[in-house]
Amino acid sequence: MKKITFTRAWRAYRKGQSVEMTGGLATQLVAQGVAIEDRQQDLIETAAIEHDAETADATPRRRGRRAVPKSDQSDAASS
Numbered sequence: 001m002k003k004i005t006f007t008r009a010w011r012a013y014r015k016g017q018s019v020e021m022t023g024g025l026a027t028q029l030v031a032q033g034v035a036i037e038d039r040q041q042d043l044i045e046t047a048a049i050e051h052d053a054e055t056a057d058a059t060p061r062r063r064g065r066r067a068v069p070k071s072d073q074s075d076a077a078s079s
Contacts (some may be wrong), residue, residue, distance in 0.1 A: 002026040004035040 004026050005018045013019065018038055021029070029035040 003038040004029060005038045006035045008034060010034045 001020045002023055003018060003020050006013050006015055006029075008015050010029065026035070026037070030037055
């Protein structure tokens with residue numbers, strides 16, 4: 001079996017679609033220019049583990065109102 005990629009639509013196959021076909025039909029489609037032989041080997045996909053990184057929190061904090069000391073109401077009433 002050969003793996004081919006279609007360069008134009010043919011029957012039920014779309015342009016760019018890759019399929020595996022028997023040698024005779026695949027050879028004929030390549031010769032007619034309908035497909036090209038896909039010689040790229042299957043790639044092995046790997047994944048890397050992402051480590052947790054500690055970062056500084058630079059989010060600006062919203063400051064509240066400062067407490068203004070109130071004068072004692074009880075002292076003002078007794079004077």
